[in-house]
Amino acid sequence: xNRTGSVSSSLSPVSGCLPDVEPKPAGQxxxxxxxxxxxxxxxxxxxxxxxxxxxxxxxxxxxxWVQVLRQAxxxxxxxxxxSGGEPLTRPDLNELIQEARHLGYYSNLIxxxxxxxxxxxxxxxxxxxxxIQVSFQASDAEVxxxxxxxxxxxxxxxxxxxxxxxxxxxxxxxxVTHRHNIDRIDRIIELCVELGADYVxxxxxxxxxxxxxxxxxxxPSRAQLERAERITNEYRARLEAAGNPIKLIFVTPDYxxxxxxGCMNGWxxxxxxxxxxxxxxxxxxxxxxxxxxxxxxxxxxxxIWYRSFGFNKYRGDDWMKEPCRxxxxxxxxxxxxxxQAYMLTGDAANxxxxxxxxxxxxxxxQARSEAEVPTxxxxxxxxxxxxxxxxxxx
Amino acid sequence: MSxxxxxxxxxMFRLQWEKAQDSYVLLYPEGMIKLNPSAGxxxxxxxxxxSEAEITAALQQxxxxxxxxxxxxxxxxxxxxxxxxxxxx
Ligand code: SF4
Ligand code: SF4
Numbered sequence: 001x002n003r004t005g006s007v008s009s010s011l012s013p014v015s016g017c018l019p020d021v022e023p024k025p026a027g028q029x030x031x032x033x034x035x036x037x038x039x040x041x042x043x044x045x046x047x048x049x050x051x052x053x054x055x056x057x058x059x060x061x062x063x064x065w066v067q068v069l070r071q072a073x074x075x076x077x078x079x080x081x082x083s084g085g086e087p088l089t090r091p092d093l094n095e096l097i098q099e100a101r102h103l104g105y106y107s108n109l110i111x112x113x114x115x116x117x118x119x120x121x122x123x124x125x126x127x128x129x130x131x132i133q134v135s136f137q138a139s140d141a142e143v144x145x146x147x148x149x150x151x152x153x154x155x156x157x158x159x160x161x162x163x164x165x166x167x168x169x170x171x172x173x174x175x176v177t178h179r180h181n182i183d184r185i186d187r188i189i190e191l192c193v194e195l196g197a198d199y200v201x202x203x204x205x206x207x208x209x210x211x212x213x214x215x216x217x218x219x220p221s222r223a224q225l226e227r228a229e230r231i232t233n234e235y236r237a238r239l240e241a242a243g244n245p246i247k248l249i250f251v252t253p254d255y256x257x258x259x260x261x262g263c264m265n266g267w268x269x270x271x272x273x274x275x276x277x278x279x280x281x282x283x284x285x286x287x288x289x290x291x292x293x294x295x296x297x298x299x300x301x302x303x304i305w306y307r308s309f310g311f312n313k314y315r316g317d318d319w320m321k322e323p324c325r326x327x328x329x330x331x332x333x334x335x336x337x338x339x340q341a342y343m344l345t346g347d348a349a350n351x352x353x354x355x356x357x358x359x360x361x362x363x364x365x366q367a368r369s370e371a372e373v374p375t376x377x378x379x380x381x382x383x384x385x386x387x388x389x390x391x392x393x394x
Numbered sequence: 395m396s397x398x399x400x401x402x403x404x405x406m407f408r409l410q411w412e413k414a415q416d417s418y419v420l421l422y423p424e425g426m427i428k429l430n431p432s433a434g435x436x437x438x439x440x441x442x443x444x445s446e447a448e449i450t451a452a453l454q455q456x457x458x459x460x461x462x463x464x465x466x467x468x469x470x471x472x473x474x475x476x477x478x479x480x481x482x483x
Contacts (some may be wrong), residue, residue, distance in 0.1 A: 028415075030426065075414070076414030076415065077414055078411075078421060078426055079424065081424070104410065106410075108420075109425055130421070131422075131423040131424075133424070168405065170405065170406040171422050172424070198406055198423070
């Protein structure tokens with residue numbers, strides 16, 4: 001998402017509803033991520049879904065999703081992502097695509113490609129779907145299927161990627177890279193070129209959700225990473241010289257940085273996620289924080305965005321502790337990622353330990369040195385059975 | 395470079411007026427570019443039918459107080475092509 005920098009809002013909070021907290025300056029939710037379901041035929045060990053997804057409440061109905069789309073659009077949302085889980089498992093997906101186009105969204109379907117077929121591709125196109133992102137696990141069937149926990153996944157993905165282009169959609173291919181596939185980056189890029197992708201995201205996995213559980217087995221070494229980046233740059237130059245408009249986007253894991261990323265462009269500033277059961281989040285991994293987040297079943301999105309406790313919690317900078325509080329870079333990175341601070345330091349208001357000024361930066365250094373010595377411990381696959389292990393018993 | 399050339403959108407991009415942002419935006423996979431008013435007005439007249447000269451004339455008519463716009467339009471077309479937003483048909 002291009003950061004437009006405009007954070008003023010034409011929507012004045014309506015009176016009558018008592019805010020949970022003193023509302024803080026907020027931008028417009030330009031980006032709505034609709035996580036339609038946690039159902040998914042795959043079991044990626046780096047899935048960003050919560051570990052205890054199997055304990056999640058009932059999915060929103062079609063009518064409830066339509067309400068969410070309408071309200072968010074009214075508040076300025078223009079980009080809409082249908083994601084999950086696997087959004088194709090929702091039988092009302094086509095209806096929601098139609099509604100999205102009718103409302104004027106640019107709609108993105110973020111899919112594994114499983115459950116997709118030619119008929120659906122044509123139907124979605126006619127309904128106004130703008131773009132499809134297909135995610136791959138690796139460049140060859142063996143590694144791909146090992147990682148996805150499915151034998152036929154790779155073949156189906158290739159077929160669907162070709163169909164996506166044949167139907168005239170812009171196509172983004174997303175490869176989550178990690179120590180098991182990053183050395184094949186040349187093959188990955190070649191596959192994307194061959195499939196006619198418009199954009200390729202070579203995203204080194206970020207360690208949230210299941211990926212955090214599996215970090216030791218996923219994190220590439222520095223040498224692996226540097227090699228992959230160099231090869232990507234070589235391909236970029238070569239493809240550009242050949243007049244190929246394909247764009248290669250290389251995302252380094254922040255574990256190899258000295259400063260954190262400006263997470264979500266600021267808490268509750270442009271990004272809004274609604275989870276399958278209607279919980280509204282400022283970021284798709286925020287659910288793991290010990291913060292009470294509002295639900296769209298109970299209150300309007302407008303009320304949630306501007307006045308809920310959860311969305312105001314880390315807005316602005318008065319919640320910050322040292323070293324962020326007195327740091328002159330806080331306007332740039334907002335102290336980094338709240339989830340990462342929480343996962344690694346136990347306090348979400350601490351600086352993201354990726355920052356070399358953080359007292360907990362040693363945790364990152366330790367993960368880096370562990371990545372130099374590969375281990376053989378098996379990965380924990382994302383599935384119902386493993387998820388129940390993580391469920392809080394209540 | 396002839397002013398008779400006909401610009402059309404790269405199918406990857408969709409131009410749209412956004413009330414909430416009070417401007418035209420270009421939407422593309424998972425991204426959005428907020429356009430400044432003159433860029434928005436020019437692109438709003440790109441339809442794959444009208445030539446650059448016709449677009450300039452239409453703008454001149456819409457903004458009668460403006461000086462000659464031909465240079466600005468040509469310059470912007472080059473930028474838009476470099477950004478891959480438009481192509482010449
Ligand atoms: S990351 Fe894998 S397991 Fe998780 S939702 Fe996506 S396809 Fe399914
Ligand atoms: S101390 Fe905090 S605000 Fe400063 S650079 Fe580090 S994370 Fe960012």
